[in-house]
Amino acid sequence: MSAVRPKSTRDRNQEILDAAARVITERGLAETRISDVAEQAGVSPGLILYYFDSKDRLLSEALTYANDQFFLRMSREIRRIPSAKEQLRRLVDLSVPGYLPEFGKLDEWALWMEVWVRALRDPQMAKDREILDQRWRQSIADIVRAGQAAGEFGPGDADEIALLLASLMDGLAIQVIMNDSQVSPERMHRLCMAVAAKELGFEL
Amino acid sequence: MSAVRPKSTRDRNQEILDAAARVITERGLAETRISDVAEQAGVSPGLILYYFDSKDRLLSEALTYANDQFFLRMSREIRRIPSAKEQLRRLVDLSVPGYLPEFGKLDEWALWMEVWVRALRDPQMAKDREILDQRWRQSIADIVRAGQAAGEFGPGDADEIALLLASLMDGLAIQVIMNDSQVSPERMHRLCMAVAAKELGFEL
Amino acid sequence: MSAVRPKSTRDRNQEILDAAARVITERGLAETRISDVAEQAGVSPGLILYYFDSKDRLLSEALTYANDQFFLRMSREIRRIPSAKEQLRRLVDLSVPGYLPEFGKLDEWALWMEVWVRALRDPQMAKDREILDQRWRQSIADIVRAGQAAGEFGPGDADEIALLLASLMDGLAIQVIMNDSQVSPERMHRLCMAVAAKELGFEL
C-alpha cells in the first residue's frame, strides 16, 4: 500500500551487488564509479556507502558474489545430469564464452579476469579467489571421480586432470573473449573435449 | 627552474617505457600515476606528457613494449639451443613464474594480465594483444615443427598443440602468480612438460 | 571533512552566479579561476562544478545573468518615470559609467565587454548577446515611441534613433571606463543628451 517501502537489508545488499556486477561487466572495474552502480541499482550514491563501507569493499564483494552465483547456477544444472561424460560436456558448454547463444560472451569471464588482476595486490581478494578456484577444480575432479567409479572414464589422477582441464579452459577462454581470430568458441570447445577424452579415455 | 642535459628522443622514450613497465608491474595498472612513472624515470611529470600525448597512450605502449622485450629476450635465448625438446623445456622454464630463482615471479605475467583486462575495452590494445599472442603461439608451433622434422617429436597438428600448450601455460600461470597453495611453480612445470610429452610423444 | 547546511539548489545557483559576476568584474574573464569564484561564494571549488558542469558553462551563464539583472533593475526603475524625456535622461544617467556616484564605474560595462569578446567565438554567447542587445535597443525605441505619442518628441524612425543612441553609448562608454582623459562621464552624458535632443527635437 505504501508508495515507497524500505527494502530489507538483505534484499538491498543483493540488489546492489547485482548492480555492481553488471556495471563492472559493462565498463570494467577501473571505470566503475559508485554513482554508476547507484544509477544501475536505482538508488542514490549515498545509499551504496550506507550498505558497503567503501567502494573497495563493494567491488570486492561484487566480484566474489557474481562468481558465486555463476558457480551455483552451474552446479545446480550439472547435478541433474546422470552421466559423468555428459556432465563434463555440459560444464564445457557453459564455460566456453559465446558457445551457447543464450549466454553473453563476456559476462562471467570478464569479471573473473578482474578478480585475477585485483587479487595480485589485494590479499582478501587473493584469498577469495583461491577458494573459488579450488571449489571449481574440486567440482571438476568430482565429476572425474564419479565417471571413473561408474566406469565411464579410465584411470588417472582426478585432481591433476581437473587442474589440467580448468587451466586449459582459463587459458583458452581468455583468447575467446578477446575475439582472437584464430580461437573461436568452437575451436576452444573441441580442444577442451579432445584433451578430456584423451586424458580420461572416452570416445567423443 | 634548472634544466638537465637533454637526452636523445629515442633514449628517453625507452627509458620512460621501461619506467612505466616497472611501475605497472609493481603497483598495477589502475594504481599507476604519471607522477609515479616520472619519479621512477627520474624526470618531471611534465616530460612524460611531452613524450606521450596522454596517460592512456603511455600505458598502452608500455604494456606492449614490455611484452615485446620479454619475447625478444626469450627468442634470442631459445634460438641458441640445438634440440627442440630442450628448447621446449627452456621455454617452459622461463614461462613458469618463479621457477627459475633468478627471475621475479610477477614481472611478465602481471603485465600480461593487465593487457588482457585492458584489451577487453580498448580496441588498439586488443589488436596488439592478438598480434603478440599469435606470435607467441607461432614460436611454440615452430619448435614443435622443428622437433617433428628432426624426429624428436611424434606427429600431430603443430598449431593445435601450440595452442594447447600456450593456453595451458596461461591458465596455470595465473594460479601460480596468485600463490595458489595447490599450484606451485614445480607442479605447473611438471604438468606442462607432461602434457607436452604426451602430445608430442617424447620421454621426459 | 565537515559538511555545511545545504541550501536550496536555486539559491546556490544564484549565489554562485553572483559570485562569478563579481569576480569577473574584478579580475576579468581571463583571470577568473573556479577557485576564485568558490572563495567569493564561500564554498568549495568542487561545489561550483557540482552546479555548473564546467568552467565555461559557469562563466557564460554568469555573463548573461549579470546583464540580465542590470537590465531588469533599470527597466523597473524607468517604468516608474512618467515623462519619456525623463525616462531617457534616467537611462543615460544609469548608462554613463561613473556618472552617478552611487554606482561603480566598471561593473556592468566591463562585463558587457567580456561578452563581446567571448561572443566572437562562442556561438551560444553570440546568440545570447544578440538577444540582450536587441532587448536593450527595443526598450530605448519604446521610450522614443512613447514620447512621440505623447508629443514630447518629434517624428523620426524610432528604431533607427534607438540604434543610434545605443551604439553611441556603447562607443562612448568604452572610452569612459578606460578613463580616457578626454572623455569624462560628463562629456559622454552631454553628448548623448545632445544627440538625443537633436534627433528627437526636444529642449535639453
Add this chain to the structure above:
Amino acid sequence: MSAVRPKSTRDRNQEILDAAARVITERGLAETRISDVAEQAGVSPGLILYYFDSKDRLLSEALTYANDQFFLRMSREIRRIPSAKEQLRRLVDLSVPGYLPEFGKLDEWALWMEVWVRALRDPQMAKDREILDQRWRQSIADIVRAGQAAGEFGPGDADEIALLLASLMDGLAIQVIMNDSQVSPERMHRLCMAVAAKELGFEL
C-alpha cells in the same frame, strides 16, 4: 648562398608581431599560446621568448602594432583623396567591417576589442589605447576641419563631431562583427553617413 641565414632582429620582430596578430585575430587573445605564434611564424617557441621577454609583452606589442599598421594604411590612403567629404566617406568605408568585400570582417575590430578588454587591467595597454584612440579621433577631426575650411562642411566643434562619429562607429561595429541580424554593414554605413551629413551639413 647559405641555406639558413639569420634574419635581422628588426625583420624577425615584425614577422613575429605579424604572426601574433594573425593568431590573435583567429583564435582570440585568451586562446593564443606562444607555440601557436611560433608555428604561425615558422620558428620555435623558444625564439619567441628570445625576442620578447614574456608572453604578455609579446601580446601587448602585437595588439598595438596591428592597430598601428591599420592606422597607417588608412592614413596613407586617405591623404591621397582631395575632397574632405570623400575622405570621410572612404574612412567610413574602411571602418565598416565587411563593407568592402576585399577586407575581412573581423580583422581589425576583433583585435581592437581585445585591446579594450586588456586595457581595463593593464596600465600600459590602457596608455597605448588612449594614444591610439586619440590619434584616430584626431584624424577624423582633421578631416572635419579641412572640410570646414574648404567650405564642404558647415560649422561645428570638430572635436565633438569627431568624438561622436568615432564612438558611433565603435558602437555599431561591435554589432556588425557579431553578425547581429538587425545591424548589417550597409545599415551601419548608412547611419554613420547620415549622422555625419546632419552634423556637418552636407548632402549625401
Add this chain to the structure above:
DNA sequence: TATGAATGAGAGTTCATTCAT
C-alpha cells in the same frame, strides 16, 4: 641566433566519502 628538451607551477575536473535533513 635558433632549437627543443625539460621543468614546474597551476588549473580544471573527478569522485569517494560525509552528513544534515
Add this chain to the structure above:
DNA sequence: GATGAATGAACTCTCATTCAT
C-alpha cells in the same frame, strides 16, 4: 533507511619559461 548537497584530495594535462647545445 534514504537522499543529495558539500567537501577535499588527488590526478591529468597545459603551457610559459629556461637553458644546454
